[in-house]
Amino acid sequence: MGAYFSSLNPTALWNAAPGGLAQGLIWGIMALGVYMTFRVLNFADLTCDGSFALGGATAVMLILKGHSPEVVLLVSFAAGIAAGFVTGFLHTVLGIPDILAGILTQISLYSINLNIMGKANQAVPVGQVQVHFTSNIRYLGQTIALTLVVDVVIIMIYYFFLGTELGSAIRATGINPNMSRANGINTNAMKVLALMFGNGLVALSGGILSEYQGFADVKMGQGAIVIGLAAVIIGEVLALAMFGKRLDFVIRLTFTVVGAIVYYFVYVFVLWLKFPADDMKLLTAVVVAIFLAVPNLKEKRGNSFSGLKKRNAKLAAEIAGENAAGKEDQ
């Protein structure tokens, strides 16, 4: 035990923190995409795993072809929009349930991504091409600043969009589709639009991550949805704790990114504790399960059948005790 603690190096944790922040900010964009489908549209969209890798694959291949980093990321974004459209089409036109529609797109994207890259992974030749986002320690500060700017700009556009007539129509579709149709909203079109927007952000995030880590892998999106959900949920719990019930969308969106950052700090910390990297996905799942369960369990406390049974039993015991005491007095 002592040997374990003495093997932990505080400096290493300190050095790993900026990397965690950068990754958190990049995955924050992904989480904003998940927020659109999962929270605004109320649609469990599993396309994300595929569209995230799609963004990475298109970015790396275009960088290798010599395109500028800006164009590359725009194409990643567009590719994600296309992926979202496919899921939306499967769901609205062909009537496939939401989770299945997402899985179908996700699994087809696995093959598509392999075709795009020609093999399971492709590296960006470091130093030979210009990228804006890099994990190179010398430019890490710049990368973090730039990613922060990208996050802020996306949150601003996102917030504005949700307040527009179109954004309101998407929100209404997620909350009450019957009412939306009665008020002339084409709910199918809104669903497709939200899926396109959400997956566009997810793919953009994948593109930036592949620049940052210097490669794209066909499996880089595996479990991305869970990380996105973790960010959304951690962010919500934190925002609720800090701001109470009255949350506007600026706070909600900002805390989605904060959730992603917190997730990556925890990730870095747990790795620093020498937790095996292979078990990280298990850990993520456990964390998400806990955060999803806590609000429910909290509500159940004081509002459960077993609780009532216990309280009644206690009361009965007290009354019985008093009666017994009364008899003794007589």
Added chain:
Amino acid sequence: MLEVRNISKTFNPGTINEKKALSGVSFTLADGDFCTVIGGNGAGKSTIMNAVAGVWPVDTGEILVDGVDVSGLPEHRRAPYFGRVFQDPMTGTAADMQIEENLALAARRGQRRTLKWGVTAKDRELYKKLLKTLDLGLEERMSSKVGLLSGGQRQALTLLMATMKKPKVLLLDEHTAALDPKTAAKVLDATDRIVNENKLTTLMITHNMRDAINHGNRLIMMNEGRIVYDVSGEEKKNLTVRDLLAKFEESGEELNDRMILS
């Protein structure tokens, strides 16, 4: 003007659950008509409402609004013609959105939704004025979530949303059935006022015979997917609950407790 021409609808055709919900229903509402629809469970009251609103396509027949055939249009494209209030207070509004946001959604019924800001300061003024007419104090709570309102408040709000952009026909689907008697009376009063002020053509389903008699200038009774009694004018004015009960028995309708008790 609403013309319903010979519409029929069978649910789950060819299965053991096959149900002929509407068989050859025809009626015409003139401009300004306020027609109540009454009938037992499964008589086809709500079905006729959903057919008109376009929740699903009818099997045969036509539905015309001011001479325009809308029967081939999906629900959201028919919305410009109809204002709707539902039986369940949860159905008519978006609970997790503010009162003013709900009104803004309704105000744009039949318009293209663009990237213009959803609720402007000018909108807010108008909504405030409209909410005041309900006399529920909602004008002071415009940024509250609708989910915080009571059932009666939500129905009143839905009624306002259904009529703020004047519909060709107002469709009320037992919109007071889920409310307590006092609140129901209030919402019905508001309905009468709004319908009269805007001279709306209205179709109101109810299971309450007294309401069916006291409101509107026309009454339709349905049984087994058909119209069995259609009365208007003086005859409607002089109608009593006893007359209606007699008509029910005549049509072979089994009276259910809900109707007798109400």
